[in-house]
Amino acid sequence: MPDLSFSVQNATVVPFAAVPIINFKLEVSNMNPAERVHSGMLRAQIQIDATRRRYDPGEQARLHDLFGEPERWSTTLRTMLWTHVTVALPQFDDRVSIDVPVPCTFDFNVAATKYFHGLSDGEVPLTFLFSGTAFYESGLERTLLVAPVPWDKEATFRLPVRTWQTLMDDYYPNGAWLRLRLDTFERLSEFKRRYGIPTWEETLERLLPADVPAVQS
Numbered sequence: 001m002p003d004l005s006f007s008v009q010n011a012t013v014v015p016f017a018a019v020p021i022i023n024f025k026l027e028v029s030n031m032n033p034a035e036r037v038h039s040g041m042l043r044a045q046i047q048i049d050a051t052r053r054r055y056d057p058g059e060q061a062r063l064h065d066l067f068g069e070p071e072r073w074s075t076t077l078r079t080m081l082w083t084h085v086t087v088a089l090p091q092f093d094d095r096v097s098i099d100v101p102v103p104c105t106f107d108f109n110v111a112a113t114k115y116f117h118g119l120s121d122g123e124v125p126l127t128f129l130f131s132g133t134a135f136y137e138s139g140l141e142r143t144l145l146v147a148p149v150p151w152d153k154e155a156t157f158r159l160p161v162r163t164w165q166t167l168m169d170d171y172y173p174n175g176a177w178l179r180l181r182l183d184t185f186e187r188l189s190e191f192k193r194r195y196g197i198p199t200w201e202e203t204l205e206r207l208l209p210a211d212v213p214a215v216q217s
Contacts, residue, residue, distance in 0.1 A: 001147040002136050003031040008128060008157035013167045014101065020171040022163060024100040026087075026128075026155075033094040038144060040089035040134035044100060048080040048115060049156075052125035062118035066111060082112045082126070089134060106168055106177045116164045117176075123158035130154060 007027045014021040030037060055063065060070045067076045087100050107113055116124065132149040180188070192203040 001032070001138075001145070002035045002037050002134055004037075004134065004149060004153060005029045005031060006128065006130055006153060006155040008100075008126075008155050009097070011157070011159050011163055013163060013170060015170065020104045020106070020167050021101045022104060022159075022167060024102060024128075024157070025097055026100045027095060027097050028089065028092070029095045030093065036091070036093050036137045036142075037089060037096075038091055038135045038137050040132060040149070041086060042089050042098075042130060042132040042149060043084065043086050045084050045129040045131075046082045046102065047127045047129065048082050048112065049125040049127055050080055050115065051077050053122060056120065059118055059120055063115065066114055066118070079127075080111060080115065086132075089132075104164070104167060106172055106175075107179055108176065109179045116161070117168075119161045122161055124161060124164070126157045126159055128155045128157065 005028075007029070009025040009027055011022050011024050014023050028042075050067075055070075060073075067073055083102060085100055085102055087098060090096060090098065105113055108117070129151070130149055130153040131151055133146060134149060135144055135146050137143065138145050188203060191197075191207070192200070195206070197203045197206060
């Protein structure tokens with residue numbers, strides 16, 4: 001049966017997609033090329049290894065909602081699940097490169113969004129945990145067989161923070177998304193209408209105390 005290994009080569013922003021997408025280029029190697037991979041389905045669980053990088057004071061302040069006070073990070077800082085993705089395996093003998101597109105959200109109710117937005121620079125350590133099924137050809141008669149992708153197959157990658165920032169700048173220039181409960185939104189909408197405020201930004205500015213500054217990146 002094939003003996004597959006995985007390596008993430010790079011990550012790029014996909015322009016003009018329906019939703020923001022980071023595309024990871026994944027190289028799949030077959031250490032037993034005599035067993036040709038005919039096709040397959042590959043699943044990847046992507047984790048953010050938050051403990052494998054340092055954080056400056058500004059980042060610590062912006063990540064307070066996720067991890068609390070920095071003095072407690074020895075117990076609260078932890079690996080986070082980012083997402084799950086599924087891609088098809090094409091036919092190949094020894095190695096092949098495939099695209100792993102990962103849709104991203106700017107919803108600040110999602111922990112991964114809070115984490116990415118809280119970083120000013122550097123890299124995000126990621127771990128890809130693979131599973132799935134591979135169909136392969138074996139023997140002189142090229143009999144088609146099936147084998148699972150073992151759960152111990154994984155790959156690591158350090159995603160530049162700038163890649164995520166570029167993605168959000170491209171899709172939401174100078175903007176952000178914030179989800180509200182419907183009753184809260186209705187009250188905010190009524191406040192905006194009652195005082196004739198033209199934009200949502202001005203509505204929130206009217207409600208924010210003047211002594212609350214923005215946290216600089």
